[in-house]
Every structure is written in structure tokens, then in C-alpha cells.
Amino acid sequence: MSKTTLDAADLRILDALQRSGRLSNVDLADQVGLSPSPCLRRVRELEEAGYIQGYAAILDRRKLGLGVVGFVEVKINQNAEGDARFREAVEKIPEVVSCFVMTGTMDYLLQVVVPDLDAYAEVSMQRLLQIPGVVDVRSSFVLDVVKHSTSLPLPKMPR
Structure with missing residues (x-):
């Protein structure tokens, strides 16, 4: 049950x-x-019941040589085939660690983790921009991390 x-x-x-x-x-x-x-x-x-989806170690990206974190806004041609193709392609790019469907002017927000800007350029120009249906890509890079947590805010219940 x-x-x-x-x-x-x-x-x-x-x-x-x-x-x-x-x-x-x-x-x-x-x-x-x-x-x-x-x-x-x-x-x-x-x-x-799916409340716990798995267990994982939280790794130090910098110690692993992954010095650049970028957030990438992606706009695609809006049709079901293009959307499915984009989602399938993004799943195959290991440097994309998160992908969110968004409201607003862009369709997706990706979190990309790579060793350096050259590696980011390769992911962006050789992989993301080559996905059929991608119209626009805009990047922002993390300069410093103020807060990063994997914990969700759980409701408070009396003991």
C-alpha cells in the first residue's frame, strides 16, 4: 500500500x-x-510512493575540474515535433545537468556545467545550436554561489 x-x-x-x-x-x-x-x-x-526518488552523493564540481556553470535560455520553434526533438537531444548532453520548461520569452532554461569557457562554447555552438528547431540561445554565467541546496522546504507539522 x-x-x-x-x-x-x-x-x-x-x-x-x-x-x-x-x-x-x-x-x-x-x-x-x-x-x-x-x-x-x-x-x-x-x-x-515516490516521495524518495533516490539517493546520491553531492560532489564538489571544482575539485572535479568543472569550473564553469552557465544558465542557458533557449527558444525553439513551437511545434510538438520540435519540442520532442529538443527534449530528446538535451537528454543526451551530459553537460546539461538541469532542463526546465519556462514561461516568458524563452522556452527552456538549462543549467550547464563544464570545465571552462572553451568547453561551454563547444556545447553551445556544436550541440545546442545544432538541434533542429532552436531559434535563440542566451547564456549567463555564475560568478559566485550564494546559496545552493538540494533540500526542499518541507511543510512544518506539530510533533
Whole structure:
């Protein structure tokens, strides 16, 4: 049976796992005020219901030689075939780490992570601009990161 509503204990579990996905079940249970068996059962229910989509390590891009983060606004010809073609092409570009459908003057906002501006130029000119239906591409580059979080703001519930 999958979860359709969340209670305070579920939200405490989600909050703790957002902060540290490597918690053992015993440590998680202790943090959220449950015994280990019910805690594990709840985690499995949250996974099965899709509240928890996976677990990942957060990597330091600079230590990996990825010094440039760009946000790229893309305008495409508006038709179903062009849209599907664009989405399929973007999925195949590993440097595009996020792709959002947008309102406003542009159709998509991409987050691109690359080693340097030469690599960005290659992604932009040789791959993005070569996708059929792409009309315009505008880029902005990150100079400094003030806040970057993978945690979602969860609703507050009384304990």
C-alpha cells in the first residue's frame, strides 16, 4: 500500500534524509523519534510512493575540474515535433545537468556545467545550436554561489 498523505514522522524522516542520505536506519530512527522497525517500514513506504526518488552523493564540481556553470535560455520553434526533438537531444548532453520548461520569452532554461569557457562554447555552438528547431540561445554565467541546496522546504507539522 502506497502513502498518499504524510504525517509529522514522515516529514521528520524526509528532512533527516535530505540532510544526510547515508544515515543508518538505527541513527535515522533515533533522530526522528521512532523505533528502527517502524522507521524502516516508513522509509520503504516513502520510497514506494515516490516521495524518495533516490539517493546520491553531492560532489564538489571544482575539485572535479568543472569550473564553469552557465544558465542557458533557449527558444525553439513551437511545434510538438520540435519540442520532442529538443527534449530528446538535451537528454543526451551530459553537460546539461538541469532542463526546465519556462514561461516568458524563452522556452527552456538549462543549467550547464563544464570545465571552462572553451568547453561551454563547444556545447553551445556544436550541440545546442545544432538541434533542429532552436531559434535563440542566451547564456549567463555564475560568478559566485550564494546559496545552493538540494533540500526542499518541507511543510512544518506539530510533533
